[in-house]
Amino acid sequence: MSCLISPIAFAEPAFDLKTLLDKAVAENPTMAVSKAQIEAAIAGITVARSFANPDLELMAGPAKYRGVPTPGANERNYGVTVSQPLEFPGTRASRRELAEQQLTYAEKGILTTSFDLRNLIKQAYLTVQLRQQVLEMFAANLNVLREIQSKIKRKVEVGEAARYELIKADTELLVAERDYASAQTRIDEAKAILRGMIGNMPDEFEIKAQPPVINTLPDITTLRQSAENNPYLQQLITAKDGAEAKLRLEKDLRFPGLTLKSDFTQDPDLNTFRVGVVVPLPVWNRREGQIAQAAAGIDEADANIKLQKQVLRKEIDSAYQRNVIASNQLKVFENGLLQQSEATLSRAEAAYKFGERGILEYLDAQRVNRDVRRDYLIAKFDYFFSVLQIERFIGSDLVQP
Secondary structure: OOOOOOHHHHOOOEEOHHHHHHHHHHHOHHHHHHHHHHHHHHHHHHHHHOOOOOEEEEEEEEOOOOOOOOOOOOOEEEEEEEEEEEEOHHHHHHHHHHHHHHHHHHHHHHHHHHHHHHHHHHHHHHHHHHHHHHHHHHHHHHHHHHHHHHHHHHHHHOOOOOHHHHHHHHHHHHHHHHHHHHHHHHHHHHHHHHHHHHOOOOOOOEEOOOOOEEOOOOOHHHHHHHHHHOHHHHHHHHHHHHHHHHHHHHHHOOOOEEEEEEEEEEEOOEEEEEEEEEOOOOOOOOOHHHHHHHHHHHHHHHHHHHHHHHHHHHHHHHHHHHHHHHHHHHHHHHHHHHHHHHHHHHHHHHHHHOOOOOHHHHHHHHHHHHHHHHHHHHHHHHHHHHHHHHHHHHOOOOEEO
16 A cells, blocks of 8 residues: 655745744744743833832830739730831932833843844845755756766767866866765855754754845935934933942932821730831931942943944944945946856857867866856855845835835
8 A cells, every 4th residue: 555645745834034034023033032021020110110018017025014013904005006117209219210210221122133034034034045056057067077987988988079178077077076975064054044043943944045134225324314213322321321320319318208107005014005107317318329330320321322432323324335345246247257267168169169279278267157057056145144234233124125
């Protein structure tokens, strides 16, 4: 008994860029960490808005008369004290503001994490595409060299070609097989990196050969201005706001509030009820250290913002120049170099067929054409990668799935 299994059942799943980006945002553990930080910050606001619990104090014990005892009196005493700490409105507002700034910082953090993750996945996706196209080119070259080697072998066997031509063809074929095997391994490596960024991915998968859409690149002046939208820079600005809120809270905590107290005491012959206020006196500790630490935090945040702006300016200028270089290289290939390489190969092939040139010239032309096409692919993807670098620095999606 036999059964037929459709080859579709063994087909590897194929993903486009949009699907991979959505899966990464939903399943990547780094995103889960950022989401947990937001939940913790929300809980922090709840803590900042809550009131302190009252304190209840109960005390009891024997009593001893110093004078004449009261007939029938119980020689015991007890006391009940209730205390309720109260913060001043300004202190509560500062505490709540700090918690809200921490939530904003966490929200900026998840935006930064998401944007960086999406940018890295785009790079990994394009890397897989580049290596797949290189593999296809090597595969086509390998097929051509196998045909050439087979024809030369037959010519050598019948004495129409010299033995060294077969040796040369065998050598070129071995090099082509090595390049093809290496290209396959590099694809597996690129897929492993992509799979690791996303999380829940099958061991074997394919990506759809859909080139991304690149938006029109602004001029360098506009790019520098757009650096203000960089997610990490925005998070640093939020960190400074949080440091300022921390300083205000530390100043308010020098005199945070007061405590209302009431107590009832029953002695053998006397009942006492009292109401009072406990006021902290900032005499020995005026929180100079905490206030100085908070002020230093503002200075540090300012320095980080200035440093990030300087780094962004430098990186944007560098990425823009790489983009210009890659664009110029593409123009060189597309405006004649590719056509010249193909034409040279066609002439060398025709000359070899008609016996005007030997196998060495033909194989050299074949190798040069392969190198030119590979360099063209690298230049094309270098242009994509340079745009992705600019995208990362300006915080705006220039490469769309």
